[in-house]
Amino acid sequence: DVKVTQSSRYLVKRTGEKVFLECVQDMDHENMFWYRQDPGLGLRLIYFSYDVKMKEKGDIPEGYSVSREKKERFSLILESASTNQTSMYLCASSPLGQGAMNTIYFGEGSWLTVV
């Protein structure tokens, strides 16, 4: 069974703080993703990575950065948290493949509140 584990389920941070969201997957997947989920806006891609030390911007990368030093670990960093970054953050992974090989496996999500 694929496991994508997000270390923090609920966080409350102050405006201006640096925030780290950690994600680990145990299936040796090449692709890893960070999505943000907001009501009415669906799942919006922040960053993704298809290999160690590789990263690609998604649709809403502003205010975020990522780090992938090991294949199984993908971190999302908020350099200076702001209240408009209050949201649910979902990490996900998928194997490298064509077509139906790209099933995405999600973590349980991290609820971040910035006050």
Place this chain on the structure above:
Amino acid sequence: GENVEQHPSTLSVQEGDSAVIKCTYSDSASNYFPWYKQELGKRPQLIIDIRSNVGEKKDQRIAVTLNKTAKHFSLHITETQPEDSAVYFCAASKGGYQKVTFGTGTKLQVIP
């Protein structure tokens, strides 16, 4: 980049009726179209997917159709049950190293 539009945003049906959710995509190179179901408080999970070389796929009470020419695909749920109540997301991808783009979601409520 790819843009995926999803309709309706909310859908209420009586138990036993059918539900249809529709999505359109913009990038004709997209070749993989999955659907994810997210129950309240849980993570999204894949329920069915379709590749661009297939027009329709069925799995028990759920089916997905794809019209490549019109660049739209739909999810059909027949004989709906209360446990079908959830948010459903469609998505599109070109596979391989490419990102997966999701629609905005449809909240389905099945009324007993």
